[in-house]
Amino acid sequence: MVLANMLVFVITFIFLGVDAFEDKEETNSTTLAPPTTTEFPATALRVVDEYQKTGTIGRDQLDSFRNVALTCIGIGSIFSLIFHVGTKEPQYCRAKNSEEAEEKSSPCRRVTRIRKRDWFKMLTFYQVGAMYTATRLYVNLYMTYIPLFVDNTLKMDIIFVAVVPMIMHFSSFLGSFVMKPINRIIGRKRTFSLGCCVGLAACIWIGAGGQSGYFKVWGVYPVAVLLGIGGSVLLITSLSITADLIGENSEGGAFVYGFMSLLDKVSNGIVIMVIQKLDDNHPMYYREVLAFACGVPCILGVVVTLTMYKSRVGVLERGQIVVVTTVEKDPEDTDSTEKHRSGSMDNPAFESDGHI
Known part of the structure; x- marks a missing residue:
C-alpha cells in the first residue's frame, strides 16, 4: 500500500514537473517588465499579483491532475486484473459436524467460529x-x-x-x-x-x-x-x-x-x-x-x-458463545496437521482440540 501511494505522487511529480517546466518556458518567452512607480497603481498591483501566483495550483493544472487520475486508474485496473486472474483460492469444504469431516477422504480440521x-x-x-x-x-x-x-x-x-x-x-x-x-x-x-x-x-x-x-x-x-x-x-x-x-x-x-x-x-x-x-x-x-x-x-x-494494558487481544472471555459449524480443508499434509494440532496455533485462546 505504501508503494502504491508513492507511485501516485511519483506520477503527480512527473505531470506537475512537466507543467511547471512549460510554464517557465512560456514565462521566459514573454518576459514581463517589473512595474515602475510611474505606472498606474492598479496595473502595478495586477502585475505583482501575477508574480505572487506563479507556481501555485490553479485552473492551469486541470489537465495535469486529470492525466494523473487517468494514469492511476489505468495502472490500478491492470494490477487488479492480474490479481483476479492470477490468484487461485484454496479449496474449501463444509460439513455439519466433525464426524462427517472424518469420513471425507481429504484431511480437514475443525475451526472454532464466533457468531x-x-x-x-x-x-x-x-x-x-x-x-x-x-x-x-x-x-x-x-x-x-x-x-x-x-x-x-x-x-x-x-x-x-x-x-x-x-x-x-x-x-x-x-x-x-x-x-x-x-x-x-x-x-x-x-x-x-x-x-x-x-x-x-x-x-x-x-x-x-x-x-x-x-x-x-x-x-x-x-x-x-x-x-x-x-x-x-x-x-x-x-x-x-x-x-x-x-x-x-x-x-x-x-x-x-x-x-x-x-x-x-x-x-x-x-x-x-x-x-x-x-x-x-x-x-x-x-x-x-x-x-x-x-x-x-x-x-x-x-x-x-x-x-488495553491488561487486555489480551484475541482471547475470549467467559460467557461468550462460540459455535463450531465449519470444517476447512487443510492445505498441509497430515504430518503438518498433527503438528498444528499439538499447539502451534497463533491464537492462545484456542487449544489444540478446537475448544476454549
Whole structure:
C-alpha cells in the first residue's frame, strides 16, 4: 500500500514537473517588465499579483491532475486484473459436524467460529475499533491536508505539492522495515504508542513552527519524515492487532474488517466535513488542521492503548458463545496437521482440540 501511494505522487511529480517546466518556458518567452512607480497603481498591483501566483495550483493544472487520475486508474485496473486472474483460492469444504469431516477422504480440521452478535460482547472489539479509527483519522487527514498546507500556507512552488507527500510515503516505506524487530522487543501495544508519539511530535512541530521562515526552506522535510514514519507504524500495528483479534475465526474476518472500515469512513467523513465547514480562508488554517486534527487522534490512540494494558487481544472471555459449524480443508499434509494440532496455533485462546 505504501508503494502504491508513492507511485501516485511519483506520477503527480512527473505531470506537475512537466507543467511547471512549460510554464517557465512560456514565462521566459514573454518576459514581463517589473512595474515602475510611474505606472498606474492598479496595473502595478495586477502585475505583482501575477508574480505572487506563479507556481501555485490553479485552473492551469486541470489537465495535469486529470492525466494523473487517468494514469492511476489505468495502472490500478491492470494490477487488479492480474490479481483476479492470477490468484487461485484454496479449496474449501463444509460439513455439519466433525464426524462427517472424518469420513471425507481429504484431511480437514475443525475451526472454532464466533457468531456475529458475539463480537459485540467483547470489550477488545470496541478498543481495537477505536484504535483503528484513530489510526485512519491521523493517516487520512495528513494525507489530505499536507498538499493544501504546502500550497496555501507555505506558498511553495507547485512541484512541492508532490515532493513533500512523496517524502512522507518514502519515509513510511523505510519505517516499515524496522516494525518487526520493534514489535518483537516491546510488543504491539507499546509500538502503537510509540507511533502515536512520533505523529504527535510532528503535529506539535507544525503548530509551533508552521509559520516560521525556516519551515519553508527546510523544516517541512523532517516534519514530513515524522508524519510518514508515524503513519506507517500506526497503520501496520493497528492492522496487526485487528488480525490478532480475529485469530482463527477467519469467517468472521470480513465482518470485523467491515465494521472497522465503517467506523473509519463515517468518522473521516464527519471530521473532514466539519473541517471544510470551519474553513475561514485564513492562510494559517491548514497549519491548525494538521496540528490539532491530526494530533487529537494520536492522543486518542495513546489513551486507548492504556486501557488495553491488561487486555489480551484475541482471547475470549467467559460467557461468550462460540459455535463450531465449519470444517476447512487443510492445505498441509497430515504430518503438518498433527503438528498444528499439538499447539502451534497463533491464537492462545484456542487449544489444540478446537475448544476454549
